[in-house]
Amino acid sequence: MTARAARRIWAWLRASSAALALAAAPVAAAPERVVSMNLCTDQLALMLAAPGQLLSVSALSQDPRSSAMAEAARRLPANHGRAEEVFLMRPDLVLAGSYTTPATRSMLSRLGIRVETLPPAASLDEVRSNLRTVGRLLGREVEAEAMVAEFDADLAALAPAEGERPDAALYQAQGYASGPETLAGEILAAAGFDNAAAAAGVSGGAFLPLEVLVTLAPDLVVSGGRQPGASRAEEVLDHPALRALHRSEAPMGSDWVCGTPHVLAAVERLSGERRALAH
Amino acid sequence: MTLMTLERLGVRLGGRPVVEEVDLRVGPGELVGLIGPNGAGKTSLMRAALGLLPFNGSSDLAALSPADRARRVAWMPQSREIAWPVSVETLVSFGRLPHGPAGLPADRMAVEAALERMELGPLRHRPATDISGGERACALFARALAQDTPLLLADEPAAGLDPAHQVGLMRLLSELTGEGRGILVSMHDLGLALRHCTRLVLLDHGRKAADGVPRDVLTAELLSRVFGVRAHLSETEDGPIFQVLDTLR
Amino acid sequence: MPAPALNAALLSLTGALLLASLLIGPAGIAPGTALLALVQDQGATTLVMREIRLPRALLGVCVGASLGLGGAAMQGYLRNPLAEPGLLGVSSSAALGAVLAIQTGLAAAFAPALPLAALAGAALSGAAILLLAGPRGPSLTLILAGIAISALAGALTSLVLNLSPNPFAATEIVFWMLGSLADRSFSHLWLALPFMAAGALLLLRLGPALDALTLGEDAAATMGVRLLRLRLSVVAGVAAMVGAATAVAGTVGFVGLVVPHLLRPLVGARPSRLLPASALGGAAMVLAADVAVRLILPERDLKLGVLTALVGAPVFLHLIYATRRRLG
Numbered sequence: 118m119t120a121r122a123a124r125r126i127w128a129w130l131r132a133s134s135a136a137l138a139l140a141a142a143p144v145a146a147a148p149e150r151v152v153s154m155n156l157c158t159d160q161l162a163l164m165l166a167a168p169g170q171l172l173s174v175s176a177l178s179q180d181p182r183s184s185a186m187a188e189a190a191r192r193l194p195a196n197h198g199r200a201e202e203v204f205l206m207r208p209d210l211v212l213a214g215s216y217t218t219p220a221t222r223s224m225l226s227r228l229g230i231r232v233e234t235l236p237p238a239a240s241l242d243e244v245r246s247n248l249r250t251v252g253r254l255l256g257r258e259v260e261a262e263a264m265v266a267e268f269d270a271d272l273a274a275l276a277p278a279e280g281e282r283p284d285a286a287l288y289q290a291q292g293y294a295s296g297p298e299t300l301a302g303e304i305l306a307a308a309g310f311d312n313a314a315a316a317a318g319v320s321g322g323a324f325l326p327l328e329v330l331v332t333l334a335p336d337l338v339v340s341g342g343r344q345p346g347a348s349r350a351e352e353v354l355d356h357p358a359l360r361a362l363h364r365s366e367a368p369m370g371s372d373w374v375c376g377t378p379h380v381l382a383a384v385e386r387l388s389g390e391r392r393a394l395a396h
Numbered sequence: 397m398t399l400m401t402l403e404r405l406g407v408r409l410g411g412r413p414v415v416e417e418v419d420l421r422v423g424p425g426e427l428v429g430l431i432g433p434n435g436a437g438k439t440s441l442m443r444a445a446l447g448l449l450p451f452n453g454s455s456d457l458a459a460l461s462p463a464d465r466a467r468r469v470a471w472m473p474q475s476r477e478i479a480w481p482v483s484v485e486t487l488v489s490f491g492r493l494p495h496g497p498a499g500l501p502a503d504r505m506a507v508e509a510a511l512e513r514m515e516l517g518p519l520r521h522r523p524a525t526d527i528s529g530g531e532r533a534c535a536l537f538a539r540a541l542a543q544d545t546p547l548l549l550a551d552e553p554a555a556g557l558d559p560a561h562q563v564g565l566m567r568l569l570s571e572l573t574g575e576g577r578g579i580l581v582s583m584h585d586l587g588l589a590l591r592h593c594t595r596l597v598l599l600d601h602g603r604k605a606a607d608g609v610p611r612d613v614l615t616a617e618l619l620s621r622v623f624g625v626r627a628h629l630s631e632t633e634d635g636p637i638f639q640v641l642d643t644l645r
Numbered sequence: 646m647p648a649p650a651l652n653a654a655l656l657s658l659t660g661a662l663l664l665a666s667l668l669i670g671p672a673g674i675a676p677g678t679a680l681l682a683l684v685q686d687q688g689a690t691t692l693v694m695r696e697i698r699l700p701r702a703l704l705g706v707c708v709g710a711s712l713g714l715g716g717a718a719m720q721g722y723l724r725n726p727l728a729e730p731g732l733l734g735v736s737s738s739a740a741l742g743a744v745l746a747i748q749t750g751l752a753a754a755f756a757p758a759l760p761l762a763a764l765a766g767a768a769l770s771g772a773a774i775l776l777l778a779g780p781r782g783p784s785l786t787l788i789l790a791g792i793a794i795s796a797l798a799g800a801l802t803s804l805v806l807n808l809s810p811n812p813f814a815a816t817e818i819v820f821w822m823l824g825s826l827a828d829r830s831f832s833h834l835w836l837a838l839p840f841m842a843a844g845a846l847l848l849l850r851l852g853p854a855l856d857a858l859t860l861g862e863d864a865a866a867t868m869g870v871r872l873l874r875l876r877l878s879v880v881a882g883v884a885a886m887v888g889a890a891t892a893v894a895g896t897v898g899f900v901g902l903v904v905p906h907l908l909r910p911l912v913g914a915r916p917s918r919l920l921p922a923s924a925l926g927g928a929a930m931v932l933a934a935d936v937a938v939r940l941i942l943p944e945r946d947l948k949l950g951v952l953t954a955l956v957g958a959p960v961f962l963h964l965i966y967a968t969r970r971r972l973g
Contacts, residue, residue, distance in 0.1 A: 290813045291813065291816070291946070292827075292828065292946070323944065324944060324945060324946060325944075326670070326671040326672070326827075326828075326943065326944065327697055327827075327828045328670050328671060328672040328693040328697045328698065329671050329672050331672070331689055331692050331693050331696075331697065332672040332674070332689050332690070332693060334688075334689045344810070344811045344812055344813065345810040345811060346748060346750075346809045346810040346811035346814060347747045347748060347750060347752070347753055347809075347811060347814075348747070348809070348811045348813040348814045348817060349747065349813075349817045349820055350813035350814075350816060350817050351811075351813060352828070353828045356696070356697075356828055356830050357696045357830050357831070357832070358692050358693065358696035358697050358830070361692055361696070443863065446866075446867055447866075448863055448866055448867070462866070462869045462870065462871055463869045465867065465869070466867060466868050466869035469867065470867070471863065471864060471867035472864075473861060473863045473864055475861060475863075477860060477861035477864075478859060478860065479724035479858070479859045479860075479861075480724075480859050480909070480914040480915070480916065481914045482859060482913060482914045482915055483913055486913055486914075486915060487859075487860075490856055490857060490859065490860060490868070491868075493853050493856060493857050493868050493869065494868050494869040523914070536860070539860065543868070
């Protein structure tokens with residue numbers, strides 16, 4: 118590489134980092150027309166947005182099977198993740214998740230709309246950071262900080278006393294198990310359980326053969342909630358070998374899906390089951 | 397006693413009559429040659445008689461149950477189809493299928509006799525799909541023999557055989573009729589038909605044009621009208637000799 | 646090879662693979678412990694052996710026998726070594742029937758609706774194949790008819806699964822296309838077994854008729870074979886076996902092609918002897934494939950059809966090469 122070329126690249130890098138710093142700085146005026154296209158950003162925006170600031174949420178967030186805030190979401194018009202309908206709402210900010218179709222996101226950006234993408238929360242700590250990010254994007258930093266503080270206080274109140282930590286496994290359709298390094302895994306840990314799948318080497322999410330789960334013999338198995346219609350993927354949850362294990366009363370429902378303070382409800386329910394197990 | 401009785405048999409294919417009003421009986425000890433030009437209805441007549449084609453009129457063979465018919469008559473179709481590379485011996489043993497569970501001593505004897513009669517001993521372990529066309533015809537004929545029925549219907553069994561095998565086959569047919577079987581065989585070689593058959597049936601446009609001893613059927617008048625040929629026919633010490641000389645049309 | 650020796654060899658092969666299927670699994674249970682747990686209650690190990698590995702292994706035997714026997718019967722009837730339930734769309738139509746039964750909720754309301762619907766799908770496509778290609782049809786017509794029916798059934802299956810309100814439904818298109826025995830239980834076995842048994846009884850009795858058919862339809866008809874009844878028996882028997890197998894295990898391709906092809910020289914090419922041999926051979930092939938998926942990628946649910954296609958597709962290409970004159 119010639120010295121001149123290196124200098125030129127260096128100059129370019131400096132210029133772009135300056136631009137990045139500018140982008141990260143709080144926006145002068147808060148957006149007035151916000152559209153959210155992702156189940157989790159929907160819920161964060163519903164919690165934090167000022168009245169009238171949020172125009173539309175995704176249709177998924179109006180479904181109580183997947184959304185912890187279906188009722189609040191139904192008060193707003195739904196969108197179905199299509200660039201055209203979102204564009205016609207004339208938003209000045211679009212909130213998307215990293216699983217929102219990249220083509221839709223880039224289409225909206227090309228049309229001159231500011232699109233902000235949030236990764237799904239993989240830990241309780243990311244619940245805090247997501248709250249702060251959305252708060253900043255909506256110009257509602259103060260509300261966000263208050264909510265984080267409340268979340269921390271509630272979580273501390275739920276913290277299990279020292280003592281026995283029973284084993285539990287998070288086992289969903291198709292034999293998908295969540296390990297300790299996932300949001301669901303942290304919910305489990307916060308409720309005072311050890312993650313049984315960790316003994317089988319699962320840290321993130323992985324397919325765990327049923328016979329491995331049965332051999333681990335966890336004290337509790339928490340499964341996914343039943344979806345409408347039928348699928349073969351869920352048949353494994355009815356397998357006689359799984360039925361022989363101790364099953365949780367409450368399935369992994371809408372509280373488990375997104376990194377919002379609603380996860381506390383899941384922690385609370387599981388803590389109750391842990392106390393029941395101890396007796 | 398007859399082995400096959402057809403009365404006023406008619407067959408229509410695609411709305412066109414191909415066999416009309418044919419009365420035919422074949423009795424034990426008869427070697428009946430079914431002759432006629434291409435398209436005269438020989439194959440259709442035999443298939444209808446066996447119940448393989450829809451027909452009107454009556455055929456006592458077609459009226460039998462499939463199992464009973466399989467013990468009355470063996471059929472050798474013209475297509476020499478062999479779907480799988482089974483050995484010649486296995487192929488011949490298929491002739492015993494209508495006789496219930498395989499492997500009885502009677503079955504073994506019938507298969508051995510058929511193999512011997514058709515001189516297939518050296519070929520018995522060869523795949524039936526790998527032998528020559530003529531050998532294949534012999535193997536299929538042996539299969540029909542192994543079925544061991546009083547009546548045999550064969551559609552041009554001599555086609556594609558070398559002269560020695562043609563004569564051998566006709567002699568075998570004579571032998572079989574000598575044992576009391578009845579045989580109806582379609583053929584194009586009128587010389588062979590004249591020398592070996594006990595009776596000839598001549599079909600013309602689906603209708604029976606003549607039925608009788610070979611000398612009475614192969615008349616100059618019928619040959620010219622039905623086949624459109626002129627022929628030489630003479631008696632010699634070696635039996636009758638027939639040779640087509642020329643076409644008339 | 647004489648029939649008893651061959652069948653005994655295939656039976657011992659199937660038995661050995663059945664044992665392997667019981668002893669190999671991600672849980673890593675020692676063979677002695679595993680076998681003891683089968684007969685004596687050992688807690689979790691017994692649960693694994695009796696409720697997970699045993700039904701899976703037995704289902705492997707039944708599914709394999711169904712596909713092998715179904716393939717041998719179809720080949721015998723169509724007199725074509727390329728005839729195979731998977732390639733001719735019979736399996737994918739059975740899968741469509743099963744998916745419809747599951748998605749309409751029929752299977753949940755009435756369990757036997759699942760194999761019955763798969764059977765109906767298989768029977769419809771089987772009848773369509775016989776009508777389109779006919780028993781005298783050339784290989785080309787047969788394969789083209791099979792491609793068309795497979796494509797249609799596959800597309801409709803995907804459509805039904807995509808329309809489902811269940812978020813998992815769309816992900817299981819792969820299962821229906823490639824098949825798997827993972828996590829099947831005894832309830833699946835009991836559901837499929839009666840249909841498979843009825844189909845086997847029907848097909849195994851067709852040996853003499855299929856032998857006679859070697860000589861063509863005309864010759865067979867004069868050897869006491871009732872052709873219409875034979876045709877109905879083949880369609881009904883293949884539909885019952887392949888339908889039931891597909892309903893519980895998805896479409897596992899190529900078993901009905903490879904097994905009869907490999908065994909044909911060993912039975913002297915006789916269709917009647919090929920039937921029982923292919924049933925045993927099919928059981929061995931599916932068991933072997935199911936053991937292999939657990940050895941290769943134990944933590945992923947590798948689909949059975951991936952392995953059978955790896956073996957089957959080259960055999961298929963070889964057969965096309967060998968029959969290319971007829972295809973032209």
